[in-house]
Amino acid sequence: xxxxxxxxxxxxxxxxxxxxxxxxxxxxxxxxxxxxxxxxxxxxxxxxxxxxxxxxxxxxxxxxxxxxxxxxxxxxxxxxxxxxxxxxxxxxxxxxxxxxxxxxxxxxxxxxxxxxxxxxxxxxxxxxxxxxxxxxxxxxxxxxxxxxxxxxxxxxxxxxxxxxxxxxxxxxxxxxxxxxxxxxxxxxxxxxxxxxxxxxxxxxxxxxxxxxxxxxxxxxxxxxxxxxxxxxxxxxxxxxxxxxxxxxxxxxxxxxxxxxxxxxxxxxxxxxxxxxxxxxxxxxxxxxxxxxxxxxxxxxxxxxxxxxxxxxxxxxxxxxxxxxxxxxxxxxxxxxxxxxxxxxxxxxxxxxxxxxxxxxxxxxxxxxxxxxxxxxxxxxxxxxxxxxxxxxxxxxxxxxxxxxxxxxxxxxxxxxxxxxxxxxxxxxxx
Numbered sequence: 001x002x003x004x005x006x007x008x009x010x011x012x013x014x015x016x017x018x019x020x021x022x023x024x025x026x027x028x029x030x031x032x033x034x035x036x037x038x039x040x041x042x043x044x045x046x047x048x049x050x051x052x053x054x055x056x057x058x059x060x061x062x063x064x065x066x067x068x069x070x071x072x073x074x075x076x077x078x079x080x081x082x083x084x085x086x087x088x089x090x091x092x093x094x095x096x097x098x099x100x101x102x103x104x105x106x107x108x109x110x111x112x113x114x115x116x117x118x119x120x121x122x123x124x125x126x127x128x129x130x131x132x133x134x135x136x137x138x139x140x141x142x143x144x145x146x147x148x149x150x151x152x153x154x155x156x157x158x159x160x161x162x163x164x165x166x167x168x169x170x171x172x173x174x175x176x177x178x179x180x181x182x183x184x185x186x187x188x189x190x191x192x193x194x195x196x197x198x199x200x201x202x203x204x205x206x207x208x209x210x211x212x213x214x215x216x217x218x219x220x221x222x223x224x225x226x227x228x229x230x231x232x233x234x235x236x237x238x239x240x241x242x243x244x245x246x247x248x249x250x251x252x253x254x255x256x257x258x259x260x261x262x263x264x265x266x267x268x269x270x271x272x273x274x275x276x277x278x279x280x281x282x283x284x285x286x287x288x289x290x291x292x293x294x295x296x297x298x299x300x301x302x303x304x305x306x307x308x309x310x311x312x313x314x315x316x317x318x319x320x321x322x323x324x325x326x327x328x329x330x331x332x333x334x335x336x337x338x339x340x341x342x343x344x345x346x347x348x349x350x351x352x353x354x355x356x357x358x359x360x361x362x363x364x365x366x367x368x369x370x371x372x373x374x375x376x377x378x379x380x381x382x383x384x385x386x387x388x389x390x391x392x393x394x395x396x397x398x399x400x401x402x403x404x405x406x407x408x409x410x411x412x413x414x415x416x417x418x419x420x421x422x423x424x425x426x427x428x429x430x
Contacts, residue, residue, distance in 0.1 A: 001398075001400045001401050001419070001422050001423070001424060001426060002382070002394040002395050002397050002398075002399050002422070002424070002428060003373075003384050003387075003394075003395070003399040003410065003420050003422065003423075003425050004366045004393065004394075004395055004420070004421050004422075004423045005030070005162075005368075005384055005387035005388060005393065005394045005395075005396065005418075005419065005420050006393050006419035007368065007387070007388060007389060007390055007391065007392065007421055008248070008249060008417055008418060009244055009249070009395075010209075010248050010249055010251045010291070010417065011246070011249045011251065011253060011413075011416040011417045011418060012181075012250065012251040012252050012253060012416060012417060013253065013254070013390075013415055013416045013417065013427070014253070014254040014256065015047065015242050015253065015254070015255055015256070015412050015415070015416065016234075016256050017234035017235060017236075017238055017239045017242070017255050017256065017257045017258055018044055018046075018234065018235055018238050018257075018362060018405070018407075018408075019042050019043060019044035019232040019233070019234060019235060019257075020044065020232055020233055020234060020235040020236070020237075020238075020264060021044050021046060021048055021049060021093075021235055021238075021405050022093065022105060022193075022194065022197060022235070022237070022264065023197070023232045023233060023235075023264075024040075024043045024044040024046075024049045024052070024232050025048065025052040025091070025093050025094060025097065026097075026169075026173075026197070026198065026201055027040045027043065027230050027232060028040070028043070028049070028052045028056055028063070028070075028072065029052065029097045029101065029173055030062075030173065030201060030225060030228075031061075031072035031074055031227070031228070032056040032059065032060075032061035032072060032074045032075060032101070032206060033074055033075070033076065033077070033173070033177065033225045034072075034074035034076065034224075034225040034226060034227045034228070035074060035075075035076035035077070035224065035225075035227075036073070036074060036226070036227035037071060037072070037073050037074075037227050038074065038227045038228050038229065038230070039069050039070070039071055039072075039073045039229045039235075040069065040070040040071075040072065040228075040229075040230050040232065041068055041069055041070075041229070041230070041231040041277070041426075042068055042231050042232045043070045043232055044232065044235065044376055044405070045407065046403060046404060046405050046406070046407055047089060047090065047091075047099070047403050047404045047407075048089070048091040048093070048094065048404050048405060050089075051087070051088050051089040051090070051091040051094045052088075052091060052093075052094040052097070053070075054086075054087070054100075055086045055087075055088055056072075056180070057082070057092075058081065058082055058083050058085075059075065059079035059080070059082070059086070059087045059098070059102065059105075059109070060075035060079050060080035060081065061073065061074055061075055061082055061195065068149070072227070074227070076224070077104060077177045077224060078103060078104055078105055078106070078152075079101055079104055079105040079109075080105070080160045081102075081105065081107050081109050081301060084108070084109065084110060085100055085109070085110040085111070085112060086102070086109060086110070086111050086112070087112055087113060088112070088113040088117060088145075089113055089114055089117070089318050090114050090116055090117060090165070090334060090375075090401075090404060091113070091117075091404075092112060092117065092120055092166055092333070092334075093166050093169075094228065095111060095113055095117055095120075095122065095166075095170070095319075096122065096125055096166035096167055096169065096170040097166070097170045097173060098111050098301070099111060099122070099126070099129060099136065099147065099149055099170060100129065100153075100170035100171055100173060100174040101126070101170075101173070101174055102121075102149040102150075102151070103129045103132075103136060103149050103150075103151045103153045103174065104135035104151050104152055104174055104177060104178075105150065105151045105152060105274075106150070106151050106152050107150065107152040108148060108149070109149050109150070110139070110146055110147065110148055110149075111145060111146065111147045111148075111149060112145050112146035112147070113145050113314075114316065116334050116335070116375065116376075117144075117145050118144055118145050118146070118181070119144060119179075120144055120145070120332055120333075121143045121144055121163070121271045121332060122138075122143065122144060122145065122147070122167070123138065123143030123144075124160060124161040124162070124163060124167055125160070125166075125167040125170060125171070126138065126143070126147065127160075127161075128158040128159070128160045128167065128171060128184070129149070129153060130160040130172075131156065131157070131159065131160075132153040132154065132155060132156055132158050132175075132182060133151075133152065133153045133154035133155070133156065134149065134150065134151045134152060134153045135148075135149070135150040135151075136148070136150070138148045141214045141321070143365055147206065153174065153178055153365065154178055154179055154180050154185070155175070155179060155180025155181055155182045155221050155255065156179040156180060156182065156400055157182075157183040157184075157185065158171065158182070158183070158185070158189065159185045159187065159363065160184055160185065160186050161187050161188055161274070162186045162187060162188055162189045162190065163188060163190065163329055163332065164190070164191065164329060164332065164362045165189075165190065165191035165192070165194035165195050166194070167199040168184065168186060168189075168195055168198075168217075169194060169195065169197075170215065171184055172184075172195075172198050172209075172219065173198065173204060173224070174220070174279075175209075175219035175221075176202070176207045176208075176209070176219055176220065176223035176224075176225070177221075177223065177224065178221045178222075179221055179222060179319055180221045181218065181219065181220050182217075182218070182219045182221065182222045183216065183217070183218050183219075184217040184219070185215070185216055186214060186215050186216065186217070189214040189215070189301075190302050190303070190329050191265060191303055191304075191305065191329070192214055192303050193263055193265035193267075193268075193303050193304075194265055195214060196263045197264065197265075199211065199394070200263055204228075205225055205226065205228060206226065207219070207223055207225075208220045212379075218312060231271060233257070233258065233262055233264075233345060234255075234256075234257035234258040234259065234261040235264070235405070236258060236262065236264040236265070236266040236267040236269070237264070237265075237266040237306050237307075237378075237405065238405055239255055239258060239269075239287070240266050240267070240269045240306075240307055240310045240404050241274065241310060241381045241384075241385050241406075241409070241418075242255055242289075242412075242413075243255070243269055243270065243273060243278075243280065243287070243289055243310075244273075244288065244310045244313060244382070244385050245312060245385045245388065245413065245418070246289030246291070246318055247273050247276075247278040247279070247280070247289060247290075247292040247294060248282075248289065248291065248294075248314075248385065248388070248389050249291055249388060249389055250289050250290050250291050250416075251290070251291065252288060252289075252290055253288070253289050253290075253416060254269060254286055254287070254288050255263045255286065255287040255288075255289070256285075256286050256287075258285070258286075258287060260282060260285060263347055265303050265304045265306070265307075266304055266306055266307050268303065268304050268307070269286070269304070269307050269310065269311070270282075272297070272299050272304075272307065272311055272314075273289075273292075273294075273314065274401075275294050275299070276292075276294045276295055276296070276297045276314060276315075276318055276322070277293055277295050277318075278292045278294065279291070279292045287407050288342055293319070294314060294317055294318035294363075295318050295319050295320050296315065296318050296319065296320030296321040296322040296323075296325075296336050296361075296362075296363070297318075297322055298322075298323045298325070299322065299323065299324050299325070300325055300327075301310055301324055301325070301326065301327035301330070301358070302326040302327055302329075304327075305327050305329055305330040305333060305337070306333070306378055308327055308330045308337050308338070308341065309341050309376075309378045309379050309381075309382035309383075310359075310378070310381075310382045310385070311324060312324060312341040312345060312352075312359060312361060312382070313345070313382050313383075313385060313386040315361035315363065316345055316348065316350040316352075316361055316364075316366060316386065317363060317366075317389060318361075318363045318364055319363055319407075320362075320363065321360060321361070321362055322360070322361040322362075322363075323358065323359075323360050323361075324358040324359050324360075324361070325355070325357055325358040326357055326358065327357060327358050328356060328357040328358075330358075333376070333378075334374075334375070334376040334377070334378070334379075334401075335374045335375075335376040335379060336380070337376070337379065338354060338355075338357075338358060338359060338380055339354065340372075340374050340376065341359070341379065341382070342354040342359055343372075343385055344371045344372060344374075344379070345361075346384070347369055347370075347371055348366040348367060348368075348369065348371070348386065348390060349364060349366045349367050350363075350364060350366060351364055365391075366386070366390050366391070367390055367391045367392055368387060368390040368391060368392030368393050368394040369392070369394060369395075370394070370395045370397075371383050371387075371394060371395070371396050371397070372397050373396050373397050373398035373399060373401055374398065375398040375400075375401045376401060377401045377403070377404035377405050377406070378399075378405075380396060380398060380399055380402050381402055381406065381409055382395045384396055384399075384402075384409070384410075384413070384420055385413075388407050388413075388418055388419075388420075395428060396421075399422060400422075409415075410422060
């Protein structure tokens with residue numbers, strides 16, 4: 001399916017931001033590792049969350065829903081695989097977490113995903129799991145899924161090349177359940193706020209651990225997770241696209257459902273846009289954003305690679321030069337987001353120089369056309385917001401990818417006055 005996007009002059013209204021995907025997947029993972037029943041309120045309903053739920057069920061959890069409550073009966077310290085293989089679909093977070101959780105058991109589990117996941121390197125996590133006593137390998141010997149994992153990890157010391165925070169978060173989730181203490185020595189750390197998020201979960205659940213910044217973690221063994229109740233806050237990563245729409249076209253857009261004190265990385269997008277001249281205010285826990293005259297800025301996105309597609313669009317609508325840097329790990333997301341955004345925004349008429357760790361963008365006159373979403377939810381949504389401000393109608397392919405995090409993206413945007421519709425390729429050709 002495709003998005004057909006028609007340009008608009010202004011957007012206005014309010015949006016209740018969907019629940020956090022990062023918190024939702026963590027909630028399901030932690031609840032599955034308890035030896036009891038946990039209740040999760042306001043869990044995100046999306047493809048990635050469904051992948052996490054299905055994966056945990058496959059490892060032995062019992063998960064059901066009652067209205068807005070997701071009820072999880074965990075399997076405790078040791079998973080009990082109900083099937084020899086797990087499909088994590090397009091979820092990199094779920095893939096990393098399931099590797100570490102499967103490595104707690106004593107049965108062989110094959111972990112695989114879609115074509116995109118099969119291209120995403122995960123060897124550093126496999127190596128760390130092996131250092132802690134389990135067996136884990138890439139079946140095709142390329143460091144990517146499909147993977148074969150067999151426990152069980154005991155503890156000890158692991159050196160982790162942390163090219164993705166998901167690797168470390170996966171280990172931190174499983175380490176308290178090991179029979180021995182675990183020391184994790186971290187190299188090349190990035191995406192620090194996501195590590196803080198996982199540590200905040202550990203603290204909230206009463207887990208004993210020590211850390212030296214982001215370089216060394218000591219997690220005490222022989223602990224367990226107590227069942228819990230949790231309400232999932234709004235997703236700052238999803239809010240990014242409404243913030244972007246607001247500074248580009250917003251008469252006034254009000255975003256609610258967000259926790260201003262949350263550790264979510266993409267909360268920083270507010271500061272990025274303010275640095276570029278964005279008019280964004282926070283009042284009584286709500287975020288208010290208005291159309292702004294943007295100017296170029298230098299943006300270090302090391303902690304926020306998911307923000308790259310949206311910030312690249314912002315750079316295209318800004319006067320002067322915008323430099324996005326220190327975010328080479330954006331190349332190993334659902335797509336190579338640096339390459340993909342350079343290509344697609346270039347089709348709009350933007351002048352962009354691709355760099356190894358980012359891009360240099362010069363704003364200019366942009367036109368509608370046909371653009372490839374590359375089956376990447378953040379690319380699709382960023383291009384759709386950009387298309388609202390272009391000259392002429394635009395078509396964006398693989399629009400269904402938005403369902404990974406914001407299943408009602410088109411409806412939410414249209415409630416603000418956007419003109420985005422799902423159309424088939426057949427309809428376009430008529």
